[in-house]
Amino acid sequence: xxxxSNPKKIIYQKNEKDKKEIINYYxxxxxxxxxxxxxxxxxxxxxxxxxxxxxxxxxxxxxYYPNFIKTKKYKQTSYVICDDKKTLLYLANQVCLExxxxxxxxxxxxxxxxxxxxxxxxxxxxLDNLVQAxxxxxxxxxxxxxxxxxxxxxxxxxxxxxxxxxxxxxxxxRNFALKIAQIIVNINPKNYTLEQRKTERKGRVFIDVLRNAxxxxxxxxxxxxxxxxxxxxxPLNWDELNIKFKHSKYNSRSINSY
Numbered sequence: 001x002x003x004x005s006n007p008k009k010i011i012y013q014k015n016e017k018d019k020k021e022i023i024n025y026y027x028x029x030x031x032x033x034x035x036x037x038x039x040x041x042x043x044x045x046x047x048x049x050x051x052x053x054x055x056x057x058x059x060x061x062x063x064y065y066p067n068f069i070k071t072k073k074y075k076q077t078s079y080v081i082c083d084d085k086k087t088l089l090y091l092a093n094q095v096c097l098e099x100x101x102x103x104x105x106x107x108x109x110x111x112x113x114x115x116x117x118x119x120x121x122x123x124x125x126x127l128d129n130l131v132q133a134x135x136x137x138x139x140x141x142x143x144x145x146x147x148x149x150x151x152x153x154x155x156x157x158x159x160x161x162x163x164x165x166x167x168x169x170x171x172x173x174r175n176f177a178l179k180i181a182q183i184i185v186n187i188n189p190k191n192y193t194l195e196q197r198k199t200e201r202k203g204r205v206f207i208d209v210l211r212n213a214x215x216x217x218x219x220x221x222x223x224x225x226x227x228x229x230x231x232x233x234x235p236l237n238w239d240e241l242n243i244k245f246k247h248s249k250y251n252s253r254s255i256n257s258y
Contacts, residue, residue, distance in 0.1 A: 015230065019093070030085040042081065047095050055226060065080070097226050103218055110169050131245075135238075174210075
């Protein structure tokens with residue numbers, strides 16, 4: 001267990017979740033989380049003064065990080081690579097609440113091992129459309145003999161993710177993801193869009209494939225979010241997805257019962 005600095009510092013004010021509880025959470029899920037982190041460049045959203053205060057986004061490793069923190073320089077950035085629990089808990093002690101890995105590993109940066117469709121609702125009223133989009137993508141992928149899994153982002157939307165062998169570049173995987181998304185949009189343009197500008201989405205679900213590129217990020221499964229009540233990016237069974245789903249169901253305390 002890492003030494004905790006200021007363990008009673010409240011991070012989530014509404015539910016009085018302190019820094020010690022956050023670190024204990026990451027310790028409990030470390031075995032589940034580390035396979036999604038190993039060998040990947042990471043970025044973080046840090047909230048050292050709690051989520052009610054302004055946090056900051058960090059890619060470059062801090063100069064004061066101890067020697068056991070593995071880093072690797074790419075272009076002008078020295079990225080952290082989290083291959084073990086000791087590193088994960090150190091990052092938790094730095095209040096790196098949200099952990100965002102690359103879609104590729106550091107030994108083969110331009111060849112991802114997964115493809116992601118990020119389904120982003122424009123408002124709370126179109127959860128039904130969001131659910132239908134996820135199942136539509138799932139059906140297409142399964143017809144192609146692929147095995148997609150589902151992730152609640154812990155925020156507003158969902159990720160449909162398909163693991164792949166590292167045989168293809170990001171250009172290939174992004175074009176593949178775009179073709180799948182275009183099928184969904186073409187069938188029902190009233191409910192779905194590829195429009196990046198929020199002002200042009202007009203209440204439609206945005207099917208985002210842009211993170212399928214070198215250097216882009218995707219929230220790590222089991223990562224906390226800076227959202228009350230400490231919601232989690234949670235891998236889901238497909239039968240859990242319905243219009244009554246609430247992201248708050250999975251949080252740093254409730255996950256202990258699953």
